[in-house]
Amino acid sequence: HLFQVPWSNANNSTSSYTDSDDQQEDAWSSWSDWSPCSRTCDGGASYQLRRCNSLTGCEGEPVRYRICNMQPCPDGIEFRAEQCALYSSETANWTPYWSAENPCALTCVSPTGEVVTLAPRVRDGTRCRPGSLDMCIDGQCKRVGCDLEIGSNLRVDACGVCGGDGSSCSQPLYHWSTSPTSLCSVSCGGGLKSAEPVCLNRVTGVEVNSELCDASQKPEISSVECNTHACPPRWHAEPWGRCTVSCGKGVRSRRVHCAQENNGTTTKVSSHLCEHRTHKPRSHETCNLGPCPPSWETGLWSGCSKSCGEGVQTREVTCKPSEIDPSLSCDPLSKPVQSRRCTTGMPCTESEDESYAEKDSQELSYPLLKATAEKLVSELNVPSESTFIAEEWGPCSVTCGEGVRTRQVNCKIFLDFSRTVARLPDKQCQGPKPKDTERCVETPCSFSNRVETVRDGFADSYKSGMSYSDVNIKVAPGFAGKSTYSWRTNGFNQCTASCLGGMQTSLIQCVRDEDGKVSSPWMCDSNQRPDELTQLCNVHPCPPRWNVSEWSPCSHPCGLGSQTRTVTCIHEVTQGPGNTLVVPPDRCPQPPPAGTRSCNVLDCPVKWHTSEWSQCSKPCGGGKKTRKVQCKQVLAQNHIQDKHESLCPSTEKPPDSRPCNTKECPKETTQPIIESSDTPYNQASPSKKKVQFKIGGPAVIFQGTTVKIKCPVKRFDRAKIKWAKNHIVIKNFTTKYRVSKKGALRINSVVNSDGGIYTCIAGLSSADTTLTVKPKPGQFPSSEELDGKVPLDAGMKTGEEMGKSSGFVDNPSDSDWSHENPTSGQTTGSHDSQEEIKT
Numbered sequence: 001h002l003f004q005v006p007w008s009n010a011n012n013s014t015s016s017y018t019d020s021d022d023q024q025e026d027a028w029s030s031w032s033d034w035s036p037c038s039r040t041c042d043g044g045a046s047y048q049l050r051r052c053n054s055l056t057g058c059e060g061e062p063v064r065y066r067i068c069n070m071q072p073c074p075d076g077i078e079f080r081a082e083q084c085a086l087y088s089s090e091t092a093n094w095t096p097y098w099s100a101e102n103p104c105a106l107t108c109v110s111p112t113g114e115v116v117t118l119a120p121r122v123r124d125g126t127r128c129r130p131g132s133l134d135m136c137i138d139g140q141c142k143r144v145g146c147d148l149e150i151g152s153n154l155r156v157d158a159c160g161v162c163g164g165d166g167s168s169c170s171q172p173l174y175h176w177s178t179s180p181t182s183l184c185s186v187s188c189g190g191g192l193k194s195a196e197p198v199c200l201n202r203v204t205g206v207e208v209n210s211e212l213c214d215a216s217q218k219p220e221i222s223s224v225e226c227n228t229h230a231c232p233p234r235w236h237a238e239p240w241g242r243c244t245v246s247c248g249k250g251v252r253s254r255r256v257h258c259a260q261e262n263n264g265t266t267t268k269v270s271s272h273l274c275e276h277r278t279h280k281p282r283s284h285e286t287c288n289l290g291p292c293p294p295s296w297e298t299g300l301w302s303g304c305s306k307s308c309g310e311g312v313q314t315r316e317v318t319c320k321p322s323e324i325d326p327s328l329s330c331d332p333l334s335k336p337v338q339s340r341r342c343t344t345g346m347p348c349t350e351s352e353d354e355s356y357a358e359k360d361s362q363e364l365s366y367p368l369l370k371a372t373a374e375k376l377v378s379e380l381n382v383p384s385e386s387t388f389i390a391e392e393w394g395p396c397s398v399t400c401g402e403g404v405r406t407r408q409v410n411c412k413i414f415l416d417f418s419r420t421v422a423r424l425p426d427k428q429c430q431g432p433k434p435k436d437t438e439r440c441v442e443t444p445c446s447f448s449n450r451v452e453t454v455r456d457g458f459a460d461s462y463k464s465g466m467s468y469s470d471v472n473i474k475v476a477p478g479f480a481g482k483s484t485y486s487w488r489t490n491g492f493n494q495c496t497a498s499c500l501g502g503m504q505t506s507l508i509q510c511v512r513d514e515d516g517k518v519s520s521p522w523m524c525d526s527n528q529r530p531d532e533l534t535q536l537c538n539v540h541p542c543p544p545r546w547n548v549s550e551w552s553p554c555s556h557p558c559g560l561g562s563q564t565r566t567v568t569c570i571h572e573v574t575q576g577p578g579n580t581l582v583v584p585p586d587r588c589p590q591p592p593p594a595g596t597r598s599c600n601v602l603d604c605p606v607k608w609h610t611s612e613w614s615q616c617s618k619p620c621g622g623g624k625k626t627r628k629v630q631c632k633q634v635l636a637q638n639h640i641q642d643k644h645e646s647l648c649p650s651t652e653k654p655p656d657s658r659p660c661n662t663k664e665c666p667k668e669t670t671q672p673i674i675e676s677s678d679t680p681y682n683q684a685s686p687s688k689k690k691v692q693f694k695i696g697g698p699a700v701i702f703q704g705t706t707v708k709i710k711c712p713v714k715r716f717d718r719a720k721i722k723w724a725k726n727h728i729v730i731k732n733f734t735t736k737y738r739v740s741k742k743g744a745l746r747i748n749s750v751v752n753s754d755g756g757i758y759t760c761i762a763g764l765s766s767a768d769t770t771l772t773v774k775p776k777p778g779q780f781p782s783s784e785e786l787d788g789k790v791p792l793d794a795g796m797k798t799g800e801e802m803g804k805s806s807g808f809v810d811n812p813s814d815s816d817w818s819h820e821n822p823t824s825g826q827t828t829g830s831h832d833s834q835e836e837i838k839t
Contacts, residue, residue, distance in 0.1 A: 037068035039079065045125040046068045066149075103128040104136035105120055112260070124136065132147070133146070145162075147163065178219060189228075233273040240254045249288065251286060294321055294330045304342040308348040313341075317338050386429045387411070389411075404759040405805035433566065488508070489507065503537065504534070505533065506528060544568060545569075547567075548569060559602075560635040562598060569587055605633070606647045607632070608630070609649050618661055620665035625660045628656070629653060629654055629655075672762040674760060675712040677694030693710070701773055702776050707771070708749045713765070716763055723760060725756050756771060
């Protein structure tokens with residue numbers, strides 16, 4: 001590190017100075033010239049710079065600004081609009097968007113209403129907001145007073161005086177103003193709100209009686225624009241589609257897309273514009289959660305009963321009980337048919353037609369009869385509790401000898417109010433299930449297939465227009481013609497919502513009058529059914545609950561990715577918009593749902609992996625950047641494994657180097673100018689401990705004085721100034737020699753050996769000063785100095801470096817004590833050196 005020596009602010013003359021003066025001078029450089037104005041009109045900004053030269057820092061700012069070119073622009077185009085227009089194209093015309101959060105960012109809006117920050121900061125001199133003098137400087141909004149000074153708080157008072165207190169003009173105490181009387185009609189996109197005149201006290205701002213204001217100056221009721229900013233994109237949900245089922249929990253769906261409203265028109269935009277603004281509405285939800293009523297279930301059709309001609313197919317039809325009330329039964333009139341005609345497509349011979357004539361008659365009529373009469377008569381033996389019911393055995397499998405026969409054994413229950421039998425799963429019956437197969441022995445050919453035809457009286461009666469109750473069917477004793485049924489209201493159904501208010505309707509049931517037992521609704525007269533009653537229910541607020549957003553996309557396609565979602569504790573207190581409050585997490589059930597989860601935990605394919613590019617090897621003239629390219633595989637759990645290069649596709653290997661900084665290096669076209677002075681300097685007072693002078697003229701200094709030699713130079717970085725003594729560059733600096741940041745050389749407590757030629761080197765330019773050291777009055781040089789042998793300073797190159805075996809240089813006495821030729825600035829003696837300065 002270089003030691004900073006304080007100096008006074010002298011020009012070319014000698015002056016004494018103090019340490020505090022030196023610190024004040026060296027702390028800051030002088031201010032630069034004012035920069036060009038950032039605008040040619042309508043107010044821009046100009047700045048000055050200065051550099052801190054102290055290692056311990058400086059007080060104050062390194063830059064200062066002022067306003068310039070305040071005259072109006074002839075075209076009247078606003079500065080921010082000009083900057084937005086630079087990004088416009090044939091497809092998009094960007095206009096300014098004033099952001100209150102970041103007024104000094106270049107935020108613009110497209111014709112479609114898309115708001116985008118095109119640059120992190122606007123140009124200096126851009127107004128922070130419309131109608132304001134405050135302007136953006138270096139990305140920060142700076143206050144500008146009415147005196148046009150940056151950082152000023154002065155404002156124009158009510159009398160039009162900048163910085164005034166309003167006392168320079170006479171104003172009435174009460175004045176008219178306008179006050180909004182309604183909310184804005186829309187929250188964005190441009191709306192209206194009405195404003196009516198009010199009379200205010202000018203001092204307190206409090207509204208007073210309107211009679212105190214001048215009625216002739218009362219403004220009209222007006223409408224003002226509000227919320228003119230473009231609406232942000234938001235999710236739009238289309239109406240729900242139909243439920244997949246009518247009962248028993250189905251699913252319904254709808255389309256959800258991101259859209260933006262602008263001037264009353266809604267336009268569909270990309271979904272990523274809505275992802276971070278609001279929660280995306282659900283596109284699927286469950287519906288029709290209520291249990292299903294009793295319904296008929298049918299089995300598969302059997303094979304055709306005939307191998308030729310027309311036959312009959314049958315199937316099993318059972319009633320599936322209701323999940324609400326198992327006692328409810330299916331509508332008998334809507335019961336599917338259990339038999340149907342079928343044809344084999346093969347004609348029968350005449351003998352076959354006669355033998356099956358009577359059998360056909362029975363098979364066509366018997367299933368229809370069984371569907372009604374047998375259900376109501378034969379199966380009345382089924383108890384009212386679930387029981388295994390065994391039907392009649394079927395025929396033996398052989399006509400003679402030993403065979404097997406089978407029968408149907410099912411778990412059934414009798415529903416007495418509807419006089420029907422419902423089939424249940426076997427697990428609903430207790431006890432062992434009767435066997436459905438057994439051995440049989442038949443005599444040869446003794447079985448007759450001819451049965452007497454049974455007429456389907458129920459079917460005939462139904463076809464002739466008679467009602468179900470008019471059919472004369474044999475029923476169990478105690479049921480036929482004795483029971484009456486009526487409608488009864490029995491409380492209310494389940495509420496449609498568990499909180500925040502739902503609806504429920506009255507429960508109307510058909511009951512048997514004699515015992516009040518709930519019966520099938522078809523047993524009652526539908527014309528006498530009372531109207532349903534509706535009432536509110538569960539109007540209390542919902543308890544706090546967790547609200548979660550959709551999972552974000554996985555952060556990585558393989559290896560180990562993660563997904564996040566927003567988890568918020570909310571409390572819904574009322575119905576309608578704005579009914580949700582965000583409450584502390586401890587109000588919701590614990591633990592909360594997870595906000596993060598792992599995803600895509602699987603091995604990635606083997607591929608090339610690259611490191612970051614290195615710095616460019618050259619600042620100009622063509623350099624090179626390099627990076628590592630390795631074949632690797634990212635395993636599950638994000639473990640990385642090196643792979644042989646042969647496992648990665650060689651044709652896809654990324655480059656490991658690329659050119660950079662290809663522009664030619666700038667050539668120095670101008671030589672630095674050293675402003676040297678030929679004025680000789682002779683220290684007159686031996687009491688001065690520190691002196692300074694410009695390089696150029698010869699100098700005679702008293703022994704023990706600290707010397708500062710300035711080297712003022714133009715068109716050159718002073719920090720790169722080099723110094724030489726007797727044409728040998730000073731490379732190592734100790735307490736004897738120091739060079740300041742401005743390039744000045746300091747020599748501490750000069751002695752006789754410090755005399756010589758000192759050269760300031762600035763690029764291709766140089767200037768010399770011959771320094772002579774003289775003893776103070778009453779002081780004489782030592783014998784060693786008189787002999788002319790003085791050691792080289794530690795900062796100089798050694799004699800060995802200069803090709804000599806000794807560490808000393810013979811300095812002739814005339815060079816130590818005589819004045820140099822002021823015209824040449826060179827000594828008459830010659831000096832050997834390894835690094836010689838050529839001027």
